[in-house]
Amino acid sequence: KNQVEQSPQSLIILEGKNCTLQCNYTVSPFSNLRWYKQDTGRGPVSLTIMTFSENTKSNGRYTATLDADTKQSSLHITASQLSDSASYICVVSRATGGGNKLTFGTGTQLKVEL
Amino acid sequence: DADVTQTPRNRITKTGKRIMLECSQTKGHDRMYWYRQDPGLGLRLIYYSFDVKDINKGEISDGYSVSRQAQAKFSLSLESAIPNQTALYFCATSDPSAGSNTGELFFGEGSRLTVL
Numbered sequence: 676k677n678q679v680e681q682s683p684q685s686l687i688i689l690e691g692k693n694c695t696l697q698c699n700y701t702v703s704p705f706s707n708l709r710w711y712k713q714d715t716g717r718g719p720v721s722l723t724i725m726t727f728s729e730n731t732k733s734n735g736r737y738t739a740t741l742d743a744d745t746k747q748s749s750l751h752i753t754a755s756q757l758s759d760s761a762s763y764i765c766v767v768s769r770a771t772g773g774g775n776k777l778t779f780g781t782g783t784q785l786k787v788e789l
Numbered sequence: 790d791a792d793v794t795q796t797p798r799n800r801i802t803k804t805g806k807r808i809m810l811e812c813s814q815t816k817g818h819d820r821m822y823w824y825r826q827d828p829g830l831g832l833r834l835i836y837y838s839f840d841v842k843d844i845n846k847g848e849i850s851d852g853y854s855v856s857r858q859a860q861a862k863f864s865l866s867l868e869s870a871i872p873n874q875t876a877l878y879f880c881a882t883s884d885p886s887a888g889s890n891t892g893e894l895f896f897g898e899g900s901r902l903t904v905l
Contacts, residue, residue, distance in 0.1 A: 679831065707892065718793070718879055718896025719832075764831070768892055775892055779831030 677702040679767050679780035687786045692755055696783045698748040698765030706768040706775050710739055710750050713762040713782070722750070722763075755787045792816045795880050795897035803905050808867040810900045812880030820885060821863040822894070823847075823855060826877040835878075838863055870904040877901050 679700045688694050698708070707726045711719035723734045725741040725748060732739050736759075738751045752759055765780040793814045802808055812821065823835040834847030836855040844855060852874060854866045867874055878901075881894040 709893070711894075716899070718881070718898055719894070720896070721893045724893065777834070777892075777894075779833075781829060781831050 677767075677769055677776075677778050679765055679778045681763075681765050681780040681783050683783060684781070685784040685786070687788060688755055690755060690757060690787050690789055694752050694755060694785065696750045696752075696763050696765075696785070698750070698767075698780055700746050700748070700765070700767045700778070702746075702767040702769045702778050704770050705743060705746075706770040708741060708748050708768070709766045710737070710748075711764040711766060713764060715761070719764055752785075757787050757789070760785060760787045791898060793880055793882055793895055793897040795878075795900045797900060798898065799901045801903045801905065802870055804871055806870050806904075808870050808902065810865045810878055810880075810902070812863045812865070812897060814861050814863075814880075814882045814895075816882050816884070816895060817860075818882035818884045818895070819860065820883045821857065822881040822883070823853075823863070823865045824879045824881060824896075825849065826879060826899075832879065835865065867902075870902075872904045875902060875904045 682697045709724045710722045713719040723732050723739045727743050736753045741748045762782040762784050764782045767778050768775040796811045819840050822837040824832040826832050833849050835853050837845050838857040841857050856864050877899050879899050880897040
């Protein structure tokens with residue numbers, strides 16, 4: 676079964692601290708993996724995309740990693756800010772004859788506090 | 790102005806009522822989608838459309854219908870709303886010709902529907 680599991684479900688950190696969010700998947704055949712950020716009351720916005728050949732990709736203070744062998748990805752946030760408070764959603768794309776199909780994780784709810 | 794606009798943003802209705810959620814986009818994308826988001830569950834695909842004459846069911850289409858009136862407009866209807874359709878609904882678009890960014894979804898702000 677094609678699944679995407681994220682951990683932890685929720686996380687509270689102090690402003691300025693780093694954190695790492697995890698995404699494990701069983702989706703096959705793998706096409707790509709995206710991390711989205713969803714602010715409260717808003718739609719998700721893409722942070723980064725990881726393809727099979729990429730191990731690490733950064734977008735400002737966000738760094739995503741991908742281990743396609745173990746089917747794991749992580750999103751590392753450096754020097755967190757209050758504006759990082761949001762839900763982070765891992766989405767894995769599966770290649771099919773009819774085009775790519777997406778499987779969404781349930782998200783990690785991050786709260787950054789003073 | 791937002792690239793993907795959803796109306797209404799919030800709606801409270803009663804069981805059995807017909808509801809329409811509307812989506813319009815200025816991104817020029819051919820592909821449009823309707824998703825549903827519930828607490829503790831990932832986004833689930835209701836319907837999608839790859840052009841004006843194309844309508845496809847997603848994983849949870851029962852109880853819903855859609856209309857693609859134009860490239861820029863995609864509406865979702867609940868013919869007879871029931872309480873378990875209470876959820877946050879998102880419209881999204883994508884551009885299959887976007888090279889390495891193919892498959893990126895651009896979401897609207899969401900429509901929160903409550904069915905009493």
